[in-house]
Amino acid sequence: MAQSLDRLKESPSQTAGPYVHIGLTPNFCGIGGVYAGDLGSTMVNSETKGERIELRIRVLDGTGTPLKDALVEIWQADAGGLYNSPAELRGTADPNFLGWGRQPTDMETGVCRFHTIKPGRVPFRDGRLMAPHITLWIVARGINIGLHTRLYFSDEEKANAEDPILARIEHRLRVPTLIAERQGDTYVFDVHLQGEKETVFFDS
Amino acid sequence: MAERGSNRSPETGAFFQRDRQWHPPAFTPNYKSSVLRSPQKALLSFDNTLSELTGPVFGHAMLGELDNDLIHNFAKAGESAIGERIIVHGHVLDERGKGVPGVLLEFWQANAGGRYRHKKDGYLAPLDPNFDGCGRTITGEDGSYAFRTVRPGPYPWPNGPNDWRPAHIHFSVFGHGFAQRLITQMYFEGDPLIWRCPIVGGISNKAAVEALIAALDMHATIPMDALAYTFDIVLRGRRSTLFENRPEGN
Numbered sequence: 001m002a003q004s005l006d007r008l009k010e011s012p013s014q015t016a017g018p019y020v021h022i023g024l025t026p027n028f029c030g031i032g033g034v035y036a037g038d039l040g041s042t043m044v045n046s047e048t049k050g051e052r053i054e055l056r057i058r059v060l061d062g063t064g065t066p067l068k069d070a071l072v073e074i075w076q077a078d079a080g081g082l083y084n085s086p087a088e089l090r091g092t093a094d095p096n097f098l099g100w101g102r103q104p105t106d107m108e109t110g111v112c113r114f115h116t117i118k119p120g121r122v123p124f125r126d127g128r129l130m131a132p133h134i135t136l137w138i139v140a141r142g143i144n145i146g147l148h149t150r151l152y153f154s155d156e157e158k159a160n161a162e163d164p165i166l167a168r169i170e171h172r173l174r175v176p177t178l179i180a181e182r183q184g185d186t187y188v189f190d191v192h193l194q195g196e197k198e199t200v201f202f203d204s
Numbered sequence: 205m206a207e208r209g210s211n212r213s214p215e216t217g218a219f220f221q222r223d224r225q226w227h228p229p230a231f232t233p234n235y236k237s238s239v240l241r242s243p244q245k246a247l248l249s250f251d252n253t254l255s256e257l258t259g260p261v262f263g264h265a266m267l268g269e270l271d272n273d274l275i276h277n278f279a280k281a282g283e284s285a286i287g288e289r290i291i292v293h294g295h296v297l298d299e300r301g302k303g304v305p306g307v308l309l310e311f312w313q314a315n316a317g318g319r320y321r322h323k324k325d326g327y328l329a330p331l332d333p334n335f336d337g338c339g340r341t342i343t344g345e346d347g348s349y350a351f352r353t354v355r356p357g358p359y360p361w362p363n364g365p366n367d368w369r370p371a372h373i374h375f376s377v378f379g380h381g382f383a384q385r386l387i388t389q390m391y392f393e394g395d396p397l398i399w400r401c402p403i404v405g406g407i408s409n410k411a412a413v414e415a416l417i418a419a420l421d422m423h424a425t426i427p428m429d430a431l432a433y434t435f436d437i438v439l440r441g442r443r444s445t446l447f448e449n450r451p452e453g454n
Contacts, residue, residue, distance in 0.1 A: 007220070007299040008438045012412045013227050014389040015235075015403060016374065019322045023312025023338045023374055029322055031336045034277050035268065062240035069324070075259065075382040085258035086214035087380060100260035107324075122254050135255050137385050142237030144228040144406050146385060150255075168250060193241050203222065203247035204256050204383060 013145035018069045020139060025071070025104050040073065040102030043116045047096040050079030050117030054186040055151065057112050059105060059138055062194035066110025070140035073102045074114055074151075076133075081120030118153070124164045131159035131166070138191060148202040151189050154181045174200050217442035218252040219383050220299055228406030235402040236363050256383035262308045264342055271340050274313075274353035278336035285335035287316025287354025289430040292390070292418065295347040296377060299441030303347025309437075310340040310376040311351065318359030327359055352430065358397055370397035370404070379439040390435045391417045
């Protein structure tokens with residue numbers, strides 16, 4: 001018998017449930033005075049470098065109905081393409097930009113909005129540049145394990161065309177599910193959990 | 205178990221692939237909400253890029269003094285939440301058994317009667333005026349954490365005609381990379397509702413369910429004050445970067 005390669009097993013995921021707001025955005029659901037503000041609700045200040053943009057995101061179920069109890073987190077590079085993370089070894093990211101944000105979808109409209117900056121390009125493993133993108137992580141009642149996807153930008157056609165991750169999508173008709181449409185300074189992005197327009201989700 | 209602790213230099217290797225047979229799948233029809241909220245197409249697999257290997261880090265400065273004390277963080281001066289007083293403690297580890305230091309843990313739960321402080325919760329059990337049900341902490345150098353709360357009650361939910369959630373505490377965990385991001389639920393040793401729950405039942409492996417059940421820990425109790433439960437959380441581990449071409453650095 002060979003030596004054991006046993007590792008610990010990752011803790012299994014469970015749904016965030018309908019009351020995820022209590023823990024992650026308590027002020028949003030009316031629990032005031034415990035935390036000064038909801039973590040991740042403000043991403044930029046006056047010193048943050050880069051082009052200010054707004055993301056308007058909805059998450060839709062298999063009938064096309066927007067989820068009113070979802071929670072979306074985003075993670076992105078700064079305007080120079082650097083991540084504000086200890087695992088970023090290429091340089092020091094903009095100290096006025098954490099790169100992470102969190103928003104619940106509105107309980108009436110299902111829309112969630114992020115005010116952030118457009119990220120710079122980040123290299124792929126082989127050194128080629130990926131197109132500007134924002135990583136999304138989505139949890140909600142009915143979602144057993146958080147869903148990872150990316151938001152790319154409709155006005156980055158050339159960069160999108162050479163992006164190594166988008167290039168991996170065999171069914172080219174599905175590529176537009178990852179591209180947010182520019183409307184002024186706002187990018188509109190609908191995440192379809194299921195069905196014909198289903199968004200490409202990642203296992204990475 | 206391998207050594208715990210140590211955070212001398214940031215690790216940058218790719219994460220071990222998730223075992224999606226171990227996690228609950230997206231589509232678990234006995235949990236009805238999953239039916240229309242589960243992707244039907246295959247996930248797109250690729251080895252981690254910098255976008256997944258990196259992640260936000262939160263400093264201890266963000267924490268308030270009572271953030272890890274749910275018995276008092278919403279209570280009026282001199283009062284406290286009603287219920288079975290407990291301490292929940294453990295370690296955040298990675299799959300290699302190493303403690304994961306400096307990561308934000310957030311938790312939320314119902315009160316002792318199974319009622320959540322949320323406008324969408326219409327359960328007839330009353331709110332506790334001294335309990336809100338949210339807390340957070342950051343792991344120490346060895347990955348350890350602890351918080352104080354009251355044991356949550358079970359509650360009924362509109363799934364099957366008579367479904368009851370076991371007593372549970374929701375956990376949200378950051379690692380050091382965004383690909384480690386995890387939300388799960390902690391259950392309590394000996395609760396007969398665990399094995400009847402359609403949300404728990406989405407996990408097919410009995411050992412995986414058992415990994416979410418906290419054990420009564422008499423060694424960590426405070427006599428005449430609080431019982432204690434131990435709950436370790438395991439995040440994805442990183443591969444060593446042996447012979448890898450890493451043009452982005454390292």
